[in-house]
Amino acid sequence: MAPSLDEMIQMYRKMLEIRRFEEAIADLYHRGEVPSSAHLYIGQEAVAVGVCSALRRDDYVLTTHRGHAHNIAKGVSMRRLAAEILGKATGLCKGKGGSMRASSLADGVVYACPIVGSNIPIAAGVGLSIKLRGTDQVVACFFGEGASNIGDFHEGINLAALWRLPVLYVCENNLYALSVSQRRSTLVEDIASRASAYGIPGVVVDGNDVLAVYEAARRAVEDARGGRGPTLIECKTYRWLGHHAGDPGFAYRPKEEVEAWRERCPIKRFRRVLLSRGVTEEELASVEEEVEEAVRDAMDFALESPYPGPEELLRDVY
Amino acid sequence: MSMVEALREALAEEMRRDSSVIVMGEDVGVLGGIYRVTQGLLEEFGPERVRDTPISEEAFMGAAIGAAVTGLRPVVEIMYADFLANCMNQIVNFAAKMRYCSGGQLRVPVVVRTMVGHGRGHGGDHSQVPMTWFMNIPGLRLVAPSTPYDAKGLLKTAIRDDSPVLFFEPHLLYRVRGPVPEEEYTIPFGRADIKRRGEDVTIVAVSAMVPRAVEAHERLREEGITAEVIDPRTLNPLDIETIVESVKRTNRLITVEYSPKTGGVGAEIAALVVERAFDYLDAPIIRVAAPDVPVPVSPPLGRMTVPTVEEIVEAVEALL
Missing domain, CATH: 3.40.50.920 (Rossmann fold)
Structure with a gap:
């Protein structure tokens, strides 16, 4: 079941929001406004949007250090997200979590786990709570291919599989774990092939094709809601920029490789699809303009927001 | 009664009182725990709420955390406190910090019951008393009972607390008997x-x-x-x-x-x-x-x- 044209325009808007948001954060980073590192998602937008578009508002997401996009795709306020990244009092986490932990439980983004792979068992537990509470929610857990060699991946997926928990394990394979390419860390070609070790389906999709990601996620959601347990979805994609905003990203990757992936821009590609389905240039241009404005507004809000006062330091420990 | 029996009573009473309380860990179900603390819980509360896990501490600790932040109150058993090292990441980097780093959005009501100081020839990695590993981790509560009475009252408080609690049970005192009243009671934290x-x-x-x-x-x-x-x-x-x-x-x-x-x-x-x-x-x-x-x-x-x-x-x- 494909999304409606309106839903597709909405997906385009979300992808563009992520792109523009990350560009604006990169800009603020280089101006010294971001107090932490910032791991940007540019190039991977089809994954967050494809998966989150297949979720309901009350479904859960667990993200990572590269998690701005999942927040935006799940409908979190860009204003409060930007404020969090800048460490401001108006941020999602009152500025205490920052870029790598920005999350909003009210929107279903439970937490961003900045230690690679740690969200995989935690997602199993969210699935367990869904199961025991008897709701038909699901949880989508995002991680990179770099996470697939840590114990948490194997232990966590085994547990979710064993207990048939409603979890989507979404591997965003952007080919590099910081500077180490998949080839230099892992002998298997497809991370999804590891699913067979846990007795669950593993699916490989083109992670730059938002509709393909959406379709894979939709099927996995259907299985999860139906009590048939987790799916491991591997989305093949690429991070255009460095590991974080301060890393040019060329010390360990050939320029030609980066250029080749930039040619396969998921947003331009989806734009062409929309035009071919009858959406007009004018409609898309107006979406693009609205997104620019919304991102500008979010950054202004974040910049103008105050930092938390000293009374916040000792709050929320227990 | 013994400390083991007192702990078992605390678990059963809290599970009867609150359906969000669940128990999981290695051998806690069918066997009833290698120290028998969870004996009888599977029969009374069923396999959904009393879960034997794979030997996978990092996974079930993480799962307990995920369940806790979305509405359950898991009580996890770590068979030997030494094995806390196997799930240190989930305890220290997540359970202890998620409330703070989320700006107070999350609550992490997990209780980690564990056995300390085996004291009988189990050797270097099966005998430790590692409360101090956690004393400079803000965000955790640390409980160390020495009597059946305290064990029961403190475990009930731990289960009702919204913060992660590490509950250290001394093997040397598991079978020592002491008075435990019939009536309901809890013991507040922070009172010597x-x-x-x-x-x-x-x-x-x-x-x-x-x-x-x-x-x-x-x-x-x-x-x-x-x-x-x-x-x-x-x-x-x-x-x-x-x-x-x-x-x-x-x-x-x-x-x-x-x-x-x-x-x-x-x-x-x-x-x-x-x-x-x-x-x-x-x-x-x-x-x-x-x-x-x-x-x-x-x-x-x-x-x-x-x-x-x-x-x-x-x-x-x-x-x-």
Whole structure:
């Protein structure tokens, strides 16, 4: 079941929001406004949007250090997200979590786990709570291919599989774990092939094709809601920029490789699809303009927001 | 009843009272736990709420955390406290920090029950008393009961608390019996128990060292020395006021624990007492603790890693 044209325009808007948001954060980073590192998602937008578009508002997401996009795709306020990244009092986490932990439980983004792979068992537990509470929610857990060699991946997926928990394990394979390419860390070609070790389906999709990601996620959601347990979805994609905003990203990757992936821009590609389905240039241009404005507004809000006062330091420990 | 039975009662009562309380860990279901603390829970509450897990501490600890932040109250059993090392990441980087780093959005009501200080030839990686590993991790509550009564009342409080709680059960005291009332009760965190009153020296003893300190009190009394014996019961929050108030009367302090001495509970308590009652001290503070070695298997060596009543008595005599 494909999304409606309106839903597709909405997906385009979300992808563009992520792109523009990350560009604006990169800009603020280089101006010294971001107090932490910032791991940007540019190039991977089809994954967050494809998966989150297949979720309901009350479904859960667990993200990572590269998690701005999942927040935006799940409908979190860009204003409060930007404020969090800048460490401001108006941020999602009152500025205490920052870029790598920005999350909003009210929107279903439970937490961003900045230690690679740690969200995989935690997602199993969210699935367990869904199961025991008897709701038909699901949880989508995002991680990179770099996470697939840590114990948490194997232990966590085994547990979710064993207990048939409603979890989507979404591997965003952007080919590099910081500077180490998949080839230099892992002998298997497809991370999804590891699913067979846990007795669950593993699916490989083109992670730059938002509709393909959406379709894979939709099927996995259907299985999860139906009590048939987790799916491991591997989305093949690429991070255009460095590991974080301060890393040019060329010390360990050939320029030609980066250029080749930039040619396969998921947003331009989806734009062409929309035009071919009858959406007009004018409609898309107006979406693009609205997104620019919304991102500008979010950054202004974040910049103008105050930092938390000293009374916040000792709050929320227990 | 024994501490094992008291813990079992606490779990069963809380599971009856609140359907969001679940139990999971290695061998806690069909077998009822290798120490039998969870015996009978599977039969009463069923396999959804009483879950045997794979040998996969990092996974089920993480799962407990994920369940806790979305509405359940998991009680996890870590068979040996040594195995906390296998899930240190989930405890330290997530359970302890998610509330703070989410700006208060998340609550993490997880209880981690674990057995400390096996004390019988299980060797270096199956004998530790690692409360102190966690004493400088803000966000965790640390509970160390020494009687069946305290074990039951504190476990019920732990299950109802919204913060992650590490609950250290002393193997040496699992089968020791003590009175537990029929009626419902809980024990608040952060309230030390003065086990014996005394005027000459304050002995702060932790976990399985509490009955040894009490016995030392009895022996010292025969020599005309009265030792005040305090069991802090929880190390976070730590009832330092009760300890300081006692030291202001006795002017002497001995701490007793069976973790290695360096960076131990005694070190922290000594520092706090020096900060708050330096002028009241008439003698150096003595820390009776395990030597800084892994626990050896050979019985005569192994015994030397657990402080004895004699060592406590000698420490007092050296002070006076």
